[in-house]
Amino acid sequence: MVKIAFQPVAGQKPEKELIDGDKTEILIPHPPEDDLAPPLRPKKNPLNGLCCLTFGLVVFMTSLVLASIYIYRYYFIPQQIREENLFHCRVLYEDSIYAPLRARQELEENVGIYLKDNYEQISVPVPHFGGSDPADIIHDFHKGLTAYHDIALDKCYVIELNSTIVMPPRNLWELLVNVKKGTYLPQTYIIQEDMVVTGRVHNLRQLGAFIYRLCNGKDTYWLKRRNPRKRIDKRRASSCHHIRHLENTFVVETVICDAV
Structure with a gap:
């Protein structure tokens, strides 16, 4: 005879644990009621x-x-x-150097003024009249140098910055702002400065990052000013080049001559 009984889970004592000699008792574990019930999920708060x-x-x-x-x-x-800080300038001026051979001339150029880096960049396109070369010019007030890139010759010329002629970036910026607004017009005359080549520049990096970027890959020469100005004879005039530009309340003609 086989007797089947359910054995409670641990923690519950069976009611009867005796097994008769002629009886075989098979105990089957009985799960608790908590395990039979499905788990309850906590309610989610919509907040x-x-x-x-x-x-x-x-x-x-x-x-x-x-x-x-x-x-x-x-x-x-x-x-x-x-x-x-970018300006496009057109200026009419009296050509007193060659007057009365020429009437009033017009100068056109683009000016970039960089106050944070303390330098100015002037780009002079091909002029409407002859006798002047297109050029890119940098006045680096931090280094105290001026560089002229004569585009017609594809050569660079470097000289000590002339602060008596070249306006500092802040002053030039204010001047061009007033010109752009029409509240001020530059004086319409021209001055001339003469320079002569003294030697070749071998280390461009000493000129600073801005002039280096302008003159890198080009033949670059040092200049010095001729003061007082001497009359240039016809033989030397053929080896001189002129660059006209505005960097103050007047137009400047820079004359660069090769060394004799």
Whole structure:
């Protein structure tokens, strides 16, 4: 005879543990009532989801605002400043050097003023009249040097900056702003400065980053000023080149002559 009984889980004592000699008792474990019932899931509070969503939106909006500030500060503002520091100039002046052979002349140039780096860059295109070369000019007030790139010759010339003629970046910027507004017009006369080549520049890096960038890969020479000015004879006049540009309230004609 076989007797089947359910054995309680640990912690519960069986009601009867005796086994008769002629009886075989098979004990089957009986799971507790707690294991039979399905697990209960805690109810979610709707406020928790709303708080998470609100926090995510706040983080997203904050990131968007910071990104917009970064883009405006580092891309839009510098571009705006660069545009405000670029000028296109047209100036009429009396050519007193060659008058009365010539009437009033017009000078056209592009000027970039970089206040932070303390230098000016002037680009003179091919003039409408003859006798002057197109050129790129850099006045580096930090290095105290001026460099002329004669585009017609594709040569560079470097000389000590003449602060009595060349206006500092801040002053020139204010002058050109007033000219652009029409509140001030430069005086319409021209002065001349004569320079002569003294030797070749072998180390361009000593001239600073801006002049190096202008003259790198070009034949570069040192200049010195001729003072007082001597009359240039016809033989030497053929080896001289003229660059007219505006860097003050008057037009300057720079005459660069090769060494004799």
